Amino acid sequence: MEFPKHPFRTHGGAPVPHHKNTWNTPSVIMPPPERITLPMQQHIGAPCIPTVKKGDHVYVGQVVGDSDAYVCAPVHSSISGTIAEITSVMLTGGQMTQAVVIDSDGKMEIDPNIYPPAAIHSKEELAKAARSAGLVGLGGAGFPAHVKLNVPEGKNIDTLIVNVAECEPYVTSDHREALENGKNVLDGIYKVKDILDVHRVLIAVEDNKPDVIEKLREIADNPTMDPQDEVRVLPLKSRYPQGAEKVLVQACTSRRVPPGQLPADVGCLVMNIASISFLASYMRTGMPLTLKRVTIDGSAVKSPKNVIVPVGARIRDVIEFCGGYRSEPQKILMGGPMMGVAITTDELPILKQNNAILAFDAAEAALLEPTSCIRCGRCVAACPMCLMPTKLEKAVDKKDVDALQELDIMTCMECGCCAFSCPAGRRLVQAIRLGKSYVKKQGRK
Numbered sequence: 001m002e003f004p005k006h007p008f009r010t011h012g013g014a015p016v017p018h019h020k021n022t023w024n025t026p027s028v029i030m031p032p033p034e035r036i037t038l039p040m041q042q043h044i045g046a047p048c049i050p051t052v053k054k055g056d057h058v059y060v061g062q063v064v065g066d067s068d069a070y071v072c073a074p075v076h077s078s079i080s081g082t083i084a085e086i087t088s089v090m091l092t093g094g095q096m097t098q099a100v101v102i103d104s105d106g107k108m109e110i111d112p113n114i115y116p117p118a119a120i121h122s123k124e125e126l127a128k129a130a131r132s133a134g135l136v137g138l139g140g141a142g143f144p145a146h147v148k149l150n151v152p153e154g155k156n157i158d159t160l161i162v163n164v165a166e167c168e169p170y171v172t173s174d175h176r177e178a179l180e181n182g183k184n185v186l187d188g189i190y191k192v193k194d195i196l197d198v199h200r201v202l203i204a205v206e207d208n209k210p211d212v213i214e215k216l217r218e219i220a221d222n223p224t225m226d227p228q229d230e231v232r233v234l235p236l237k238s239r240y241p242q243g244a245e246k247v248l249v250q251a252c253t254s255r256r257v258p259p260g261q262l263p264a265d266v267g268c269l270v271m272n273i274a275s276i277s278f279l280a281s282y283m284r285t286g287m288p289l290t291l292k293r294v295t296i297d298g299s300a301v302k303s304p305k306n307v308i309v310p311v312g313a314r315i316r317d318v319i320e321f322c323g324g325y326r327s328e329p330q331k332i333l334m335g336g337p338m339m340g341v342a343i344t345t346d347e348l349p350i351l352k353q354n355n356a357i358l359a360f361d362a363a364e365a366a367l368l369e370p371t372s373c374i375r376c377g378r379c380v381a382a383c384p385m386c387l388m389p390t391k392l393e394k395a396v397d398k399k400d401v402d403a404l405q406e407l408d409i410m411t412c413m414e415c416g417c418c419a420f421s422c423p424a425g426r427r428l429v430q431a432i433r434l435g436k437s438y439v440k441k442q443g444r445k
């Protein structure tokens with residue numbers, strides 16, 4: 001297959017400021033906290049059901065929640081200790097879920113049943129390993145990896161795209177993964193490539209990361225590891241949201257993923273760099289997903305850094321590890337400033353798919369007061385999905401579900417380009433989220 005020399009043109013996007021303050025800061029490991037809280041919903045799909053009860057002793061890597069549902073990933077303990085309680089917590093989307101609370105015994109004893117999986121030769125075995133590892137999309141989406149890797153019959157995957165775009169401002173956790181674990185990343189790529197029989201791999205990196213491009217090219221161009229030269233690094237134009245799955249597919253292959261379809265429908269498999277690196281580690285050690293690299297940054301944080309955190313650790317404890325707050329935070333985001341979700345408390349735990357926690361002071365948290373739409377069309381020009389945000393907002397105001405469906409509201413990926421580009425400060429993303437809830441509610445009737 002041909003390898004593109006340059007990325008293909010995509011529609012829309014926004015020139016967001018980078019603010020990559022921690023790109024050159026090596027990751028540090030946070031000591032295990034005294035208590036963790038593990039929500040049973042850390043992925044898209046069905047929630048897990050606790051497999052432990054109050055008073056049980058658990059080890060690092062032991063399953064504490066699982067489900068028979070296909071679109072679900074098991075949850076593992078990131079510390080050893082005692083189950084303090086089975087409770088309920090509210091997630092960032094407002095939904096309630098069960099959670100397992102564990103008090104540490106300070107020993108960090110590893111589950112004696114952990115061992116590397118048997119040799120993997122088929123896509124079914126690869127998908128089974130991903131599920132056993134509890135792997136979900138680590139770029140933020142949280143889609144169970146085994147579902148993505150278990151490519152349906154009739155779908156021919158000819159291109160593997162490794163997402164290292166990391167286009168959100170502030171976030172540098174994938175940047176550090178590439179620099180610190182580049183060899184592991186390539187090991188994961190070659191394993192997935194060989195098992196799925198894919199002969200074109202594109203490592204997509206925005207061109208504002210020259211050190212990552214150099215590092216990964218140095219490894220990928222090694223003829224010993226890749227004698228057929230089927231793994232290439234493709235620098236992308238630095239423009240948000242290059243890392244969005246459908247945008248990435250078009251930038252790398254010129255193929256468009258139709259509304260309601262997935263990259264597999266156009267012959268592509270997209271995996272985040274941290275996901276594919278973790279998969280290689282799991283196949284080597286058998287240790288499931290219990291740790292997560294998270295960027296801690298923002299004007300209210302005293303010492304921004306990338307931290308390797310036990311899943312389930314309290315956000316407040318992670319901030320304290322980074323020196324605490326420089327000033328009283330007025331807004332805390334789980335994720336980046338474009339697609340992240342504002343949270344009301346730092347008592348919430350770190351989840352598998354968290355890639356950043358950002359805390360801003362009053363000056364940076366301030367928003368423009370929205371004014372009337374001036375019909376400039378900037379939101380339309382910025383939308384990577386070619387939607388009409390202004391018309392969507394009007395339909396939401398009228399609660400016109402038919403109009404919302406005609407305007408393809410469910411195609412919106414809530415990237416925020418429209419709101420970022422709007423000179424009137426319209427709350428377009430919030431309106432679209434509300435509109436989606438109207439459509440879903442109508443569909444349940």
